Amino acid sequence: MSPRPPASARLDRGQILTLALALSDREGLDALSLRKIAAELNVTPMALYWHFKDKEALLDALVEHMFTEIDPRLAESGDLRSIVAAVLAVLRAHPSLAGITPVRFMRTDIGLEIGERILGLLRAAGHSGVAAAQFSSIMINAVTSLVLNRPGDVEVHNTAIREKLVAAKRARLKSLPPETFPHLTETADYFLYLPDEDEYYERGLAFVLAFA
Structure with a gap:
């Protein structure tokens, strides 16, 4: 009989990331750790290092995992609004990751695909290379800010x-x-509060795209 593979090899990477995303949604990013995920999976923390060398690697993978919720066909879309709206929608679903998304966005495969498409659409609209790059950065930062800085929200956990x-x-x-x-x-x-959350995001999205 072949020896049973170690727990680290038996763990499914997607399963780990799904659990990590759920923990982050429920308790916030500050509460997320490899030790906590390992406890939830009933394995030792060392088992997770087979998949992620440290928490930074986990966070990169977590942002990538979050963006798999976006329909990959959108990366081929000719509709700039639909693409940016899809990014906003996934950030709304997982607000705990919004703060770390801008710096990690293009460290993910789907982020590169979406970024390439946004740049292509902006260049086709007549913007220079520098303007297209800056507009695309502004868009990602702006939709992130919409999620992070909603009226009445205060970044205090107590x-x-x-x-x-x-x-x-x-x-x-x-x-x-x-x-x-x-x-x-x-x-x-x-x-101090949002009387209509969808209306708030629609206004924000319209503002973000108004100058593109």
């Missing part, structure tokens, strides 16, 4: 502190004299 900061912002805006700040007092609530 719920009590986060609620306190939002309440303080609300109190400050509501205390403004309306005769001096008529527009801010009228719209104060909309800096």
Whole structure:
């Protein structure tokens, strides 16, 4: 009988990444570690080093895995809006990865394919090489920012502190004299929450693409 392969070899890379993505969605990226993933899989952390040499390698792979949710046919699309909207949609589904996506986007195969297509469409629209490169970077950074910086969101993990900061912002805006700040007092609530999330992202997407 052939010897049984080590646990590291028996682990499926896709299974590891699916679990890591679920953990990141549930608990945030800061809580993600090779040790935690290993515990969930009931293996030793060393078993994961067969697939990922360190956490940085895991994060690269995780961003790549996230982007497999995008239909690969979009990379061949002639519709710039559809491509950028697909990137936004996957970031909305996995906001914990939004902050690490811009620097890792073109370290993934699908990111390279999408980046090539975006550049091609921008060049075909008459933009210079430098303008196309800058516009494509602005687009990725902008849709990332839409996810990371939604009205009312505060990058503080402590719920009590986060609620306190939002309440303080609300109190400050509501205390403004309306005769001096008529527009801010009228719209104060909309800096603190999203009455319609889809509408917010549609407006953001339209703004991002307006100058392309």
